[in-house]
Amino acid sequence: MKVTLKIRRFNPEKDEKPWWGEYEVEAEPTERLLDALNYVKWYVDGTLTYRRSCAHGVCGSDAMLINGRNALACKVLLKSVGNKVTVEPMRGLRVIKDLLVDLEPFFEKYKQVKPYLITHSLTPEKERMQSPKEREVFDDTTRCILCAACTTSCPSFWANPEYVGPAAIVNAHRFIFDSRDEGREERLEILNSSDGVWRCRTIFNCVDACPRGINVTRAIGEVKKALLFRKV
Amino acid sequence: MYQRYDAVIVGAGGAGLMAALNLAGHGHVAVISKLYPIRSHTGAAQGGIGAALGNLEEDHWEWHMFDTVKGGDYLADQDAVEILCREAVETVYELEHWGLPFSRTPDGKIAQRPFGGHTREYGKAPVRRSCYAADRTGHMILQTLYQQGIKNQVHFYNEFHLLDLLIEQGRCAGVVALCLATGEIYTFHAKAVILATGGCGRIYRVTSNALALTGDGMAVALRRGIPLEDMEFFQFHPTGIYKLGILLSEAARGEGGILRNRDGERFMQRYAPTLLDLAPRDMVSRAIYREVQQGRGIDGKNYVHLDVRHLGSEVLDQKLPDITDFVRTYLGIDPLREPVPVQPTAHYAMGGLPTDLEGRVVIDEKNTPLPGLYAAGEVACVSVHGANRLGTNSLVDILVFGRRAGRHAGKYIEENDWVPLPPSPDGPAQDLVNQLLSGNGNERAAAIRDTLQDEMMDKAGVFREAKGLEAMQQKLRELRQRYRQVKVEDRGRKYNTELLEVIELGGMIEISEALVAGALARQESRGAHSREDFPKRDDPGWLKHSLAYQTPKGIELKFKPVTITKFEPKERKY
Numbered sequence: 001m002k003v004t005l006k007i008r009r010f011n012p013e014k015d016e017k018p019w020w021g022e023y024e025v026e027a028e029p030t031e032r033l034l035d036a037l038n039y040v041k042w043y044v045d046g047t048l049t050y051r052r053s054c055a056h057g058v059c060g061s062d063a064m065l066i067n068g069r070n071a072l073a074c075k076v077l078l079k080s081v082g083n084k085v086t087v088e089p090m091r092g093l094r095v096i097k098d099l100l101v102d103l104e105p106f107f108e109k110y111k112q113v114k115p116y117l118i119t120h121s122l123t124p125e126k127e128r129m130q131s132p133k134e135r136e137v138f139d140d141t142t143r144c145i146l147c148a149a150c151t152t153s154c155p156s157f158w159a160n161p162e163y164v165g166p167a168a169i170v171n172a173h174r175f176i177f178d179s180r181d182e183g184r185e186e187r188l189e190i191l192n193s194s195d196g197v198w199r200c201r202t203i204f205n206c207v208d209a210c211p212r213g214i215n216v217t218r219a220i221g222e223v224k225k226a227l228l229f230r231k232v
Numbered sequence: 233m234y235q236r237y238d239a240v241i242v243g244a245g246g247a248g249l250m251a252a253l254n255l256a257g258h259g260h261v262a263v264i265s266k267l268y269p270i271r272s273h274t275g276a277a278q279g280g281i282g283a284a285l286g287n288l289e290e291d292h293w294e295w296h297m298f299d300t301v302k303g304g305d306y307l308a309d310q311d312a313v314e315i316l317c318r319e320a321v322e323t324v325y326e327l328e329h330w331g332l333p334f335s336r337t338p339d340g341k342i343a344q345r346p347f348g349g350h351t352r353e354y355g356k357a358p359v360r361r362s363c364y365a366a367d368r369t370g371h372m373i374l375q376t377l378y379q380q381g382i383k384n385q386v387h388f389y390n391e392f393h394l395l396d397l398l399i400e401q402g403r404c405a406g407v408v409a410l411c412l413a414t415g416e417i418y419t420f421h422a423k424a425v426i427l428a429t430g431g432c433g434r435i436y437r438v439t440s441n442a443l444a445l446t447g448d449g450m451a452v453a454l455r456r457g458i459p460l461e462d463m464e465f466f467q468f469h470p471t472g473i474y475k476l477g478i479l480l481s482e483a484a485r486g487e488g489g490i491l492r493n494r495d496g497e498r499f500m501q502r503y504a505p506t507l508l509d510l511a512p513r514d515m516v517s518r519a520i521y522r523e524v525q526q527g528r529g530i531d532g533k534n535y536v537h538l539d540v541r542h543l544g545s546e547v548l549d550q551k552l553p554d555i556t557d558f559v560r561t562y563l564g565i566d567p568l569r570e571p572v573p574v575q576p577t578a579h580y581a582m583g584g585l586p587t588d589l590e591g592r593v594v595i596d597e598k599n600t601p602l603p604g605l606y607a608a609g610e611v612a613c614v615s616v617h618g619a620n621r622l623g624t625n626s627l628v629d630i631l632v633f634g635r636r637a638g639r640h641a642g643k644y645i646e647e648n649d650w651v652p653l654p655p656s657p658d659g660p661a662q663d664l665v666n667q668l669l670s671g672n673g674n675e676r677a678a679a680i681r682d683t684l685q686d687e688m689m690d691k692a693g694v695f696r697e698a699k700g701l702e703a704m705q706q707k708l709r710e711l712r713q714r715y716r717q718v719k720v721e722d723r724g725r726k727y728n729t730e731l732l733e734v735i736e737l738g739g740m741i742e743i744s745e746a747l748v749a750g751a752l753a754r755q756e757s758r759g760a761h762s763r764e765d766f767p768k769r770d771d772p773g774w775l776k777h778s779l780a781y782q783t784p785k786g787i788e789l790k791f792k793p794v795t796i797t798k799f800e801p802k803e804r805k806y
């Protein structure tokens with residue numbers, strides 16, 4: 001099939017403002033959008049810039065705005081986008097070059113929620129016990145690949161860049177609901193601030209955007225509930 | 233730009249992060265990585281990490297050791313394998329203590345499942361040894377280590393690309409790297425350097441490896457006179473998604489999946505009557521090629537079927553959710569209803585920078601270390617995998633030897649001073665970048681790379697013979713010529729990803745030269761190295777490791793003996 005890629009381009013070393021580049025690509029319908037981008041970069045215009053690595057949806061490098069919705073370019077097949085596809089960088093983060101954005105603020109927010117197991121009690125010699133049921137409670141949120149698709153699809157985040165954003169909350173959830181963790185209170189306290197969970201207006205864009213199929217809104221809801229029922 | 237550290241680690245996958253965590257607190261340490269740490273390909277590992285915990289049935293590290301040695305067709309150094317299998321157990325517990333969310337047994341212990349080549353009582357039957365978190369074990373390992381890195385305030389230089397290794401007075405003096413964001417070249421002056429840059433699967437057309445796995449660390453070292461060990465051994469995993477190469481973990485067969493040819497026959501019965509579909513990867517990949525050669529591929533084409541229909545939706549959803557998703561997303565088929573088209577995919581480099589048991593890079597037949605230089609993970613060759621790696625053993629390797637390298641480097645930086653930098657330390661790197669950015673060649677890097685990948689797949693893949701390998705050497709000479717005329721369209725400094733791809737390609741050609749030279753020299757078949765013209769293993773002639781050196785006259789090979797402690801070489805049957 002023939003596909004026309006309409007890509008929002010911007011190179012701060014050359015361009016005063018962003019422009020649209022159009023590229024026609026001959027490809028199999030079962031190929032990934034990432035394959036088409038690679039084709040353009042490798043055979044048409046070497047300056048096209050984006051991140052990529054695994055090419056099968058597990059490393060989180062290539063989240064971008066595809067036909068107006070956030071997704072990973074390597075998980076979108078050409079047959080699903082039609083003959084013309086618009087590709088733009090994710091919203092709400094500074095564009096550095098073409099489809100590549102500044103992720104530093106995103107990772108800073110992730111670090112804020114103390115995304116690591118906190119324990120005070122003695123470590124056993126072998127494994128800590130955890131039943132399959134206890135493990136199941138936080139399974140969904142262990143799958144996050146920090147692609148930023150959820151956070152950059154969130155109107156609350158666009159309106160207020162200080163908001164920790166869904167991705168950070170998902171990663172806090174992963175520990176708050178882990179039966180082995182003893183840092184629940186510290187983490188809940190961090191999320192209880194005005195730029196924490198309460199900024200979430202349950203708009204569901206994040207659920208739509210998540211390439212791992214994580215129920216982000218439900219995770220945020222569970223954290224809110226944990227806060228509400230905390231010190232009573 | 234000049235930076236000084238006690239130690240610099242290059243690479244932030246499992247090996248680099250583990251080294252960093254073991255160095256934390258010992259001095260001023262930096263980790264540089266061309267990808268954000270969390271994007272490293274360790275995150276793609278699916279099936280599990282092997283350790284004889286014995287959570288579900290009796291198991292012992294000695295059994296694990298035997299399987300690893302036999303799986304590697306007796307080429308592994310057995311002192312190293314012993315360390316691997318003993319320390320695997322404490323390593324898995326350490327991961328759990330750091331919060332890794334393993335899948336669990338009904339009584340709350342770490343869950344374990346069978347995996348190719350892992351057996352009980354020295355080969356009697358499959359054993360449940362692979363510790364897993366569904367089919368996302370690598371993801372969980374990478375996440376957990378990165379989380380610990382944040383907790384321990386490890387200092388990361390993200391999106392910095394290694395360009396050169398500095399050696400002065402026979403000791404390591406640091407590295408040179410390019411900052412992607414600014415295009416600036418940094419000299420990192422360091423007492424110790426740990427290379428943990430991962431594998432090089434992208435030299436082949438069909439591969440399970442990320443686009444970033446271009447063997448940069450191997451190439452940079454090779455150019456600096458450091459040999460590469462056993463490069464001729466490259467593992468093809470039997471079950472990559474047809475054409476795409478995306479991996480479908482051996483866990484699919486560990487859970488009961490079956491390989492079938494066009495007649496629906498379970499053909500592994502003819503090749504490995506005891507372990508069947510769970511025979512080691514080299515054997516299964518060869519079996520698939522044979523089936524295809526003999527006209528029993530599906531529709532006469534070069535693929536077979538992986539059948540998991542009988543496993544039922546519960547197993548697929550609970551234990552193999554990601555690979556089920558890959559099949560649905562990329563093939564548009566439901567593995568519950570239809571068998572999945574698979575073909576062998578280039579997966580793992582058994583070879584790499586030779587190291588000793590402490591992760592020190594050793595540079596000759598006598599295992600003389602190069603002081604201050606370490607390597608760990610897929611970039612290294614200890615050698616624990618010998619001629620063929622068993623599934624679940626790389627995750628053990630990267631962690632056990634990442635830790636050992638980190639610990640030893642920690643001592644080294646306390647006891648040693650900085651070596652002075654060579655004059656103009658970043659000169660060669662600057663020249664390389666400037667030449668590429670100002671050249672006026674007209675060869676497309678992608679076209680060169682396409683030829684390299686196709687030809688390597690064809691001539692240095694699952695089966696090899698002298699004729700093809702010689703032709704490959706000729707091809708590589710041509711590609712090198714063409715590479716001299718390579719063009720870079722992007723002349724900018726900031727985030728010039730095209731420049732980096734071109735630099736990566738140069739290294740891929742050089743590593744391929746080392747691989748092909750080793751493959752041509754080794755006139756026997758052992759593990760993953762299968763010569764049509766020398767179909768038998770030849771212990772008197774070839775029970776030895778190869779060391780490939782880059783010289784002005786081309787690749788030169790030397791050899792060193794294999795360490796054998798507990799298990800004498802025997803014929804390998806399953």
Ligand SMILES: Cc1cc2nc3c(=O)[nH]c(=O)nc-3n(C[C@H](O)[C@H](O)[C@H](O)COP(=O)(O)OP(=O)(O)OC[C@H]3O[C@@H](n4cnc5c(N)ncnc54)[C@H](O)[C@@H]3O)c2cc1C
Pocket residue numbers: 242243244245246247248264265266267268269272273274275276277278279280281282369370392393394395428429430431440441442445448449479481579580608609610611623624625626627628630
């Ligand atoms: C799909 C798949 C599934 C697998 N499943 C399993 C499994 O179930 N069990 C198992 O044991 N093994 C498995 N393996 C193998 C195993 O995952 C890898 O061998 C292992 O993760 C390699 O780890 P590493 O730390 O050496 O390298 P990687 O994780 O690949 O990390 C390499 C690091 O080096 C950095 N780097 C590379 N080049 C440069 C440069 N020029 N400059 C700066 N930084 C650089 C990268 O940014 C990255 O951080 C699997 C492999 C694949 C591909």
Ligand code: SF4
Pocket residue numbers: 143144145146147148149150151166167170209210211212213214216
């Ligand atoms: S929750 Fe989903 S969309 Fe958000 S960062 Fe994680 S994987 Fe990406």
Ligand code: FES
Pocket residue numbers: 051052053054055056057058059060061062063072073074075
């Ligand atoms: S390239 Fe890794 S998620 Fe798309």
